Structures are given as structure tokens and as C-alpha cells.
Amino acid sequence: MTVKDMVEKLGLSIIAGKEGVDKEITTGYVGDLLSWVMANAKAGAVWITIQSHVNIIAVASLINLSCIIVAEGATIDKETIVKANEEKIPLLSTNKNSYEIIKELIEIGIK
Amino acid sequence: MKLNFEVDGDEFILAGEASSQVKKILKQLGVSSEIIRRIAIAMYEAEINMVIHANGGKIEVEITPKKVYIVLKDTGPGIPDIDLAMQEGYSTASEEVRELGFGAGMGLPNMKKYSDDLKITSEVGKGTTVEITVYI
Numbered sequence: 001m002t003v004k005d006m007v008e009k010l011g012l013s014i015i016a017g018k019e020g021v022d023k024e025i026t027t028g029y030v031g032d033l034l035s036w037v038m039a040n041a042k043a044g045a046v047w048i049t050i051q052s053h054v055n056i057i058a059v060a061s062l063i064n065l066s067c068i069i070v071a072e073g074a075t076i077d078k079e080t081i082v083k084a085n086e087e088k089i090p091l092l093s094t095n096k097n098s099y100e101i102i103k104e105l106i107e108i109g110i111k
Numbered sequence: 112m113k114l115n116f117e118v119d120g121d122e123f124i125l126a127g128e129a130s131s132q133v134k135k136i137l138k139q140l141g142v143s144s145e146i147i148r149r150i151a152i153a154m155y156e157a158e159i160n161m162v163i164h165a166n167g168g169k170i171e172v173e174i175t176p177k178k179v180y181i182v183l184k185d186t187g188p189g190i191p192d193i194d195l196a197m198q199e200g201y202s203t204a205s206e207e208v209r210e211l212g213f214g215a216g217m218g219l220p221n222m223k224k225y226s227d228d229l230k231i232t233s234e235v236g237k238g239t240t241v242e243i244t245v246y247i
Contacts, residue, residue: 058127
């Protein structure tokens with residue numbers, strides 16, 4: 001499933017990084033501590049977090065994550081948006097919490 | 112090939128920039144994605160530490176057909192007890208930095224785990240040098 005398919009199915013908002021929406025999603029990872037995400041998230045994963053500052057883009061880009069979903073409607077910094085566009089990392093937003101959005105990801109077949 | 116980077120300690124926004132550039136170069140050189148992942152994780156952790164703890168510093172990266180050797184030098188406060196700092200979960204990061212998802216006490220353990228060789232030399236009040244080697 002591509003990021004674009006997931007966005008359409010779950011009605012997520014694309015905040016930035018539109019150029020990267022054709023990436024394939026392999027699996028998911030949830031976490032707000034960046035070192036844990038760096039060490040454990042698999043390439044191609046959709047990352048669910050409540051962190052929204054610019055360093056999340058560096059993390060996603062360095063370990064080749066497919067996209068980031070910022071949960072709980074957390075406010076996203078301007079620098080994060082600029083960097084997501086530069087790095088072509090789709091930055092998505094939802095008002096749902098991490099648990100609710102993961103449940104939906106599983107329902108649409110992301111394992 | 113040798114690369115040099117200056118890491119600005121005030122520019123939290125740019126933290127990770129040097130690691131991103133190294134990753135791109137290694138990709139162009141055709142290094143395998145698993146090796147690139149290990150280098151990116153170890154170097155990013157070290158780079159972030161420089162920004163969080165030491166107000167920036169200098170990074171030298173040497174790439175040969177056999178290995179990637181990264182030296183990160185700062186003139187920060189130094190590490191009083193390296194063995195303690197190596198323990199998972201131990202962190203001296205500020206509350207402000209922790210709220211951003213850093214300071215989980217996994218930086219040095221991740222560097223150790225993802226490098227083939229890690230050497231840390233530090234003197235309190237003078238600074239810290241981290242040497243990371245990953246064989247290709």
C-alpha cells in the first residue's frame with residue numbers, strides 16, 4: 001500500500017512532503033523517543049508520533065521511513081514543514097490519538 | 112574521501128544535517144542500505160549529543176573502500192564517568208530537551224550497538240572526542 005492509498009482510506013491531512021506519497025508502506029512504528037525510533041523502526045514504516053519539531057524529519061529520512069503521522073492534532077512547527085518538503089517525507093496529521101490511528105492502520109491491512 | 116563538517120550548537124534545526132549528507136554520499140557510492148542505516152544511526156546520535164550537550168563541534172568523516180571512520184570533536188563540558196554514560200537510560204539532558212524526545216539515555220548505547228568500533232575520550236571541562244568505525 002502506498003502512502004497516498006493510506007491517506008485516502010483514513011482521511012488524513014497532508015501537511016507537507018506531497019512529492020513522497022507514492023512510497024510503499026511496509027509496516028508501522030509508534031514512539032516519541034527519537035533514539036528508540038532510530039534504533040527500532042524498520043525501513044518503509046509509517047511512524048506515528050506526537051513529536052512535531054523539525055528533527056523528526058531527520059530521523060525519518062535517515063532510516064528511510066515512508067511517512068510520519070503526527071497524532072492528537074499536535075501543532076506542527078514551520079521548520080518541520082519546510083524540511084519535510086525538502087526531504088520529500090510525507091507529513092500527515094490526525095486529531096485521533098496514536099492508539100486509535102494504529103487500530104485503523106491495522107484495519108486497512110498495514111501489519 | 113574525507114569530509115569535514117562544522118556543527119552549530121545553537122542551530123537545533125540543523126542537527127542531523129551532517130549525518131544526512133554523509134548518508135546521501137554513501138548511497139551514491141553504492142554502500143549497502145544496512146550499512147548506511149548503521150552509520151546514519153550512530154552518527155546522528157553523536158551529532159545530536161554535540162548539539163544538546165556541547166554547543167556543537169567538528170566532524171571529520173573518512174570513507175575508504177573498507178570502512179567509514181567518523182571523528183566528532185567538541186569542546187563541551189566532557190563526560191565525568193563514561194561507563195555510567197554508556198548505561199541504557201542514563202541521561203543528563205535537560206527537561207526541555209527530553210520533551211522533544213531526546214535524552215532517553217539511548218544515544219551512547221545506540222552508537223555502541225550500531226558501530227563496529229566506538230572509542231570515547233573525554234576530559235571534564237575540556238571536551239569529548241567520539242570515534243566511530245563501521246566496516247563496509
